[in-house]
Amino acid sequence: MGDITIDTVRSAGVVGAGGAGFPTHVKLSGKADTVIINAAECEPLLHKDKEVLKRYAEQVLAGLAGAMKLTGASRGVVGIKEKYHDVIDLLRPRLAADMDIAPLQDAYPAGDEFILVYDVLGRVVPPGGIPLNVSAVVMNVETAVNVAASPARPVTEKFITVAGAVAEPVTLRVPIGVTLNQLLAAAGGASVADPCFIVGGVMMGYLEDNHDALVDKTTGGLIVLGWDHVIVRRRRQDWAQIARIGRSACDQCSFCTELCPRYLLGHPIEPHRAMRSLGFNLTGEPNVLGTAFCCECNLCSLYSCPEDLDPRNVCVRNKRRLASEKKRWENPPFNPSRPTLHMANRKAPMKRLIRKIGLAGFTNVGPLEEKLLATRRVGIKLKQHLGAPCEPLVQAGQKVAKGQEIGRSPVTDGKPALGAPVHASIDGTVEAVRDGVVWIVA
Ligand code: SF4
Ligand code: SF4
Numbered sequence: 001m002g003d004i005t006i007d008t009v010r011s012a013g014v015v016g017a018g019g020a021g022f023p024t025h026v027k028l029s030g031k032a033d034t035v036i037i038n039a040a041e042c043e044p045l046l047h048k049d050k051e052v053l054k055r056y057a058e059q060v061l062a063g064l065a066g067a068m069k070l071t072g073a074s075r076g077v078v079g080i081k082e083k084y085h086d087v088i089d090l091l092r093p094r095l096a097a098d099m100d101i102a103p104l105q106d107a108y109p110a111g112d113e114f115i116l117v118y119d120v121l122g123r124v125v126p127p128g129g130i131p132l133n134v135s136a137v138v139m140n141v142e143t144a145v146n147v148a149a150s151p152a153r154p155v156t157e158k159f160i161t162v163a164g165a166v167a168e169p170v171t172l173r174v175p176i177g178v179t180l181n182q183l184l185a186a187a188g189g190a191s192v193a194d195p196c197f198i199v200g201g202v203m204m205g206y207l208e209d210n211h212d213a214l215v216d217k218t219t220g221g222l223i224v225l226g227w228d229h230v231i232v233r234r235r236r237q238d239w240a241q242i243a244r245i246g247r248s249a250c251d252q253c254s255f256c257t258e259l260c261p262r263y264l265l266g267h268p269i270e271p272h273r274a275m276r277s278l279g280f281n282l283t284g285e286p287n288v289l290g291t292a293f294c295c296e297c298n299l300c301s302l303y304s305c306p307e308d309l310d311p312r313n314v315c316v317r318n319k320r321r322l323a324s325e326k327k328r329w330e331n332p333p334f335n336p337s338r339p340t341l342h343m344a345n346r347k348a349p350m351k352r353l354i355r356k357i358g359l360a361g362f363t364n365v366g367p368l369e370e371k372l373l374a375t376r377r378v379g380i381k382l383k384q385h386l387g388a389p390c391e392p393l394v395q396a397g398q399k400v401a402k403g404q405e406i407g408r409s410p411v412t413d414g415k416p417a418l419g420a421p422v423h424a425s426i427d428g429t430v431e432a433v434r435d436g437v438v439w440i441v442a
Contacts (some may be wrong), residue, residue, distance in 0.1 A: 002151035004066030011405075013217070017142035017158075020202075021218040021385035023420045024143055025222040028070040031094050033135040035067045036120050037144055039080040039087075039112035040104050043201030044354050046221045047366030049141040051171045053087050055368055056145050063144030068098070069103055071137050077102050079120050081110065109297045115261050118343070118387035123337045127236050127267040127293045128329075142220075154193040156405050156425040158215055161366040162187035162309070164224040164359075165195060170417065171366040175425035177378025177440070179212040183222050192226035198235070202357060203298045207235040214437065216384040225394055230358045234310070239317065241361045242310045243278055248308050251274040256311040258299035259346055262293055263356035266338035268329070269293040269310035271300050274318060289329040291315040302357050303348050371440070378425050379437045382407045387418030392433045400424040406438050 002008070012026035037060060037095025041049040053060055064076045067263055075098055082103035091101060104110045114125045116138060123134040131138050139147070141220040147154050158176055160183060163169040169295060174183065180197055186189060197208045201221050213287030225232050252306040254272040262269045277288050294315040301312040322328075354360050383389035394400060409419035424440055431439040 001068060004063075004070070004147060004150055006070060007120055008150040009147055009423065011153040011282045012146065012424055013421045014143060014150055015217050015385040017140045017146065018218060020222045021216075021420075023155075023385055023418060024139070024147060025420070026418065027137060027139070028067055028147075030071060030132045030137065031135075031334050032071045032073050032132055032137045033140060034075045034077060034121060034135045035064060035071060035073045035118060035143060036102075037064050037076070037078040038111055038113070038116055038138050039078055039141050040089055040116055041081070042111040042350065043221060044108075044350065044357070045169070045205055045360050045362060045364055045366070046161045046201055047163075048159045048171050050084055050087055051078075051161075051366060051368040052141050052145060054090065055370065057091055057094055059148045060144045060199070061091070061099065062148035063095070063139070063146070064099065066147050067097060067137065067139055067144065073137065074098060074099075077120050079104055079110075079116050081106050083387055084167055087442045101227075105347055106350045107117075108299060108303070108350060108353050109295075110347075112261055112295055114291055114295065116266060118339055124339060127262075127269075127332045129335055131298065141435075152406055154421070154423040155217055155384050156403055156423050157372065158217065159368075160215065160219055161221045162224070163200075163221070163364075163366055165192040165226055169363050169366050171368045172373055173370060174373040175375055175378055176217060176384075177238055177425050178213060178373060178375050180205060180208065180215070180222055181211045181377075182373065183198045183215070184211070184224060184374060186369070186380060187224075190224050192224070194227045194424050195224045195349055196224040196227050196229070196232045198231065199223060202359065203302065204296060204386055205279045207232065213235075214379045214381060216381050218384060226260060234308075237310065238372050239313070242313050246275055246311075246314060247278040250278070251275060251307070252254075253306065255304045255306060259304040259348065261297060262301055264339055264342045264346055266335035267293045268332045268334070269315070271315050274314045275309065275311050278314065281376060284392055289316060289322065289327070289334070291318040292329060293337050294319055301352055320351050327421055328335055333365045337438075338406070341343060344426050354432070375441065376442045377431075379439050380406060382426060382436045382438065384422060385420045389436060390419060390422050392438055394433065394438060396429050396430050396432050399438060400430060406430075
């Protein structure tokens with residue numbers, strides 16, 4: 001295998017394998033003293049990162065080494081929950097001299113980038129900043145595998161945990177472009193009559209009513225729940241309900257603020273003030289600049305609030321509005337000494353969180369099924385990343401091979417837009433290019 005370079009990472013189409021899909025070649029173009037592998041995996045019922053680390057430890061560490069070389073980092077750290085002794089024991093003898101392991105508490109949101117950087121390095125990323133501001137780069141476990149493989153093959157597969165109300169919770173290896181229904185079938189089907197799909201994770205994911213929605217490079221988990229499960233009911237509340245109930249029932253106890261991970265980092269976000277603002281203007285629209293620093297972890301709504309109100313959505317709605325109005329809080333106040341006062345004893349223990357959100361009855365495992373899921377048809381989205389959608393390089397009727405580049409970032413004035421190329425995930429023929437998706441049949 002050749003050397004890992006920014007070009008191999010770019011042309012392999014590597015993007016953050018969870019979250020928004022930030023192009024990894026851009027992230028690794030920055031300079032940092034430390035690269036952290038984010039193996040905290042704090043979303044309840046997800047096991048993908050631990051399973052991938054167990055099976056592909058060498059590749060994850062090769063990806064870490066490659067990222068360290070590209071960013072000039074002198075230290076690499078795997079941040080993983082202390083309770084996973086077996087994975088830590090497996091990793092330790094394989095670590096290079098400039099790598100180590102940071103054992104993490106079993107708490108939520110240990111995998112939030114800012115919390116992870118603080119837990120591992122004791123550095124506080126400033127409000128509105130990124131880990132690079134404190135000389136750190138954070139990379140997902142699966143992203144590291146893809147970085148390691150980038151000189152040899154592009155990103156055409158995903159690891160996904162399927163859990164919740166399913167017959168056999170499992171972590172699957174699947175071609176990009178299969179459907180959520182195919183994932184459910186591979187987990188033995190639903191154990192409830194009217195299954196609802198939460199994509200990503202119950203805390204930060206979203207309710208997906210289209211059960212034939214397509215898996216892309218950022219899909220990390222599928223949690224199946226019954227229609228009457230509390231998580232599904234909370235997700236179905238509309239804004240009018242959230243605002244009306246919040247306005248009338250919030251007693252300003254401020255638990256939402258006292259446990260907010262970003263508040264604890266010293267950032268100027270206080271969700272109880274956003275809640276208070278619901279009652280203090282004519283429209284009921286929250287109007288608090290600090291909500292721009294909400295990381296959308298959902299802890300305040302699903303764990304902290306004793307009234308089961310929804311400060312998270314109040315913050316997020318305001319955050320989106322501020323962004324659309326291009327309003328920024330320049331030089332926000334910042335109290336970096338706050339974590340030393342509060343952080344250690346205000347984390348949400350996973351066991352208590354799982355009980356609180358009604359997941360304690362589900363089997364909390366996700367063993368890896370290494371065999372690639374078989375499929376005869378895939379839909380490859382032209383946008384699976386942050387930035388501009390790719391332009392298709394193929395047309396209906398054309399034969400394609402697995403790994404072939406089928407979409408590329410548009411170029412303006414000689415410069416490619418922010419993004420990453422996409423590749424065929426099976427051998428076959430292009431059936432259609434329609435609505436931003438390249439359909440391929442074997
Ligand atoms: S925790 Fe709930 S009741 Fe207390 S201030 Fe926050 S939203 Fe209001
Ligand atoms: S979702 Fe709530 S707890 Fe999480 S960062 Fe936003 S305000 Fe804080």
